[in-house]
Amino acid sequence: MSKRLFVTFSVLVIASMLLAACGGAGTTAKTLKIVSSLPMTGANLVISQAIVNAEILRLEQAGGKACGGKYNVVYEAWDDASAALGKWDPAVETENANKAAADPTIIAYLGTYNSGAAKLSIPILNQAGPLVMISPANTYPGLTHAAAGLTDPDEPDKYYPSGIRNYARVAATDDYQGSVDANLMVSLGIKTVYIVDDNELYGKGVADSVHQNATKVGITVIAQEGYDTKAADYKALMTKISTSNAGGPPDAIFIGAVVDNNVAQVLKDKVAIMGDNETVKFIGPDAIYTGALIEGAGADVAEGVYASAPGLAFKDLGEVGKKFLADYTARFGGATKEPYAVLGFDTMGAALKAIEDVCAAGGDPTNRQAVRDAVFAIKDYDGALGKWSFDANGDITLLWYVVGKVTGGQFVEFGSFLP
């Protein structure tokens, strides 16, 4: 037994030495590093892992190299969540941004998932080159452009102390998501809605936007109210809502919140007091478009919940998108259900295209400023989402939203909506 162990170890040690030797002798190429910063502890892990997998896949398809093999591109997935909070942690995200700023080999920062986290890291990276950030998921409008009633007057300029924009995103923003959800409600025949939110930047932002847009398309918003995200239950709140529409329940409840913020409990108590999700519909934004909601609430309780997310329904994807899904299944041994995977794929795609463009123009891709310029110059890129460009603010030009409905214990695509 011990002899066999010894032999195994010796083989491993020798093999690793050989590999190390190959690595040292075989390459003269310089290394470019791309990192992502996403919440990988807590309920968001499923979504983040799908994004990370898609980014790994895109890089592998490029062979881990750029500019005809002149550069090795390596990717590291960083976690911006902590076990203490169970979700993204301001301290960890700040630390990640500072770490990225200090490492000169890093030329792109793919993240964040939470808009609140981006608010912290954009200014740090803005003064580090600037180092370009590409987010697969941030939907708060104020990070890139002003939106009436949703953003602060000094946004977005306050995030860019150097005066140069260094932040782009492939996700469509909340000012459009609100309009998408309002359109969805119209198509479902909803006349009255009660809005609850989690008091956070993202959740309240989406809720405010739905409030505005629903009113615009003629839906009556009975009230908008925040809820305590750590309460044990919401039976009293739901009892109040159940008689808020002239003594009866509203047609629908819209929740502006991330799934970590006890959305499963809100849903459970809503179903307990007001009945299933056909009687009183339960609609939420992209952050509840995840299996974590269904596991938390139970498949029978979650049946019929609607959620919208940036991206295109898988069935509406183009050729590149369809191929991506097939490649994902082959590479990771199972299909993904997360719409964010598609956005993750295009995030990495945009970063790699920028590097290639810099080389093609005779520039130096280790120069952060050059890579930033190339990202903002991306036009008519053939990504998994379709053909898209970045505008001067760093926003994507393709504003597709996919709406999913929980059917038989999982989110099934219900349709694609435009603002």
Place this chain on the structure above:
Amino acid sequence: MKSFFRRFMRPIIAILVIYLVFLLGPIAGLDFPIIVGRIQESPKMLVQFLIIGLANGAIVAIIALGYTMVYGIIELINFAHGDVYMIGVFTALSTLSVTGALTTNNPVHLVLGIVAALVVAMIVCASLNVAIERLAYRRLRNAPRLAALISAIGMSFIVENIGLIWAAQSWLVPSFGTTGGGAQKSFPDLLSKIMISLNLDPNLLASTGLGLRFTIKDLLVIVLASILMIGLRFFIQNTRLGKAMRATAQNRDAAKMMGINIDRVISITFLIGGGLAGAAGLMAGLYNNTAWWFMGFRVGIQAFTAAVLGGIGNITGAMLGGFLIGLLAAFSDGYMDARWTNLWVFAVLVLILIFRPTGLLGEQVGEKA
């Protein structure tokens, strides 16, 4: 100057507080005409909020007992107590899964499974609480108070992380799924399932046509909590061990001189507190239908507030405090803005600490305190 402060400090604070309540109250939804109007409009809603508040308060009260008993006997705020309750939820859910109660529709099987879950959760939580005392608090008993307090916070983190790992063990409970331990997990609504399998409505008041909801879940929580509270009170007041606990709480050294085994009495206090937390875990699981590694934190703080509200160390006070907190939260959710519910709960804590530091019913702790 000093006497001036002593004389006028409280009135000044009182004026400040009244000013703040009237200034901030309307922002936080404390708008008396609207609230009174809504109560007149629909008095039965008031009854409904009362039911919800009582059931939630009962769970808080049971947990508050654990805080108050431990504080009464060793003057330590056992911050890990809320997390022991969380372990109770997971133990109950796992027991139900192992006994097959999660997948059956047979009412007898379900009832037996729930009884088994109650017993196992109480035993596991009691043992865990005793182990925490033995490992972390006993050797710090004569150390400065702060050392034990920080060690309690440390134990709280350790137990939370056990919950985080536990929630990822889907081989134990298949419904934990694949999303890892961080997310909330579903605790199936077994009580309603029992009623439905017996062709009864889970809402016990459905046939009265009043439009009120008093479900089997509310009934179980309130009845079970009442039994546990009465049992505990009987134990403390009428048994030899209860007497020994009261003696130890009053004066540890004198109790020792009278031949009471202090270590054993303290262990038993933790044992009972843990057992109650385990029972509360099962009740909360069946009532709110959620298991979450972080759920002990907020309930723990509310239970601590309840214990202080009733008078820390005072067992009747903890029960009263628990019910009051539950009612306050339900009324704030129901008649004011849910966004501000915590504000009211903790405003009560601040007011009690300023104006009546001994709590509503007075502290019952040793002379050293």
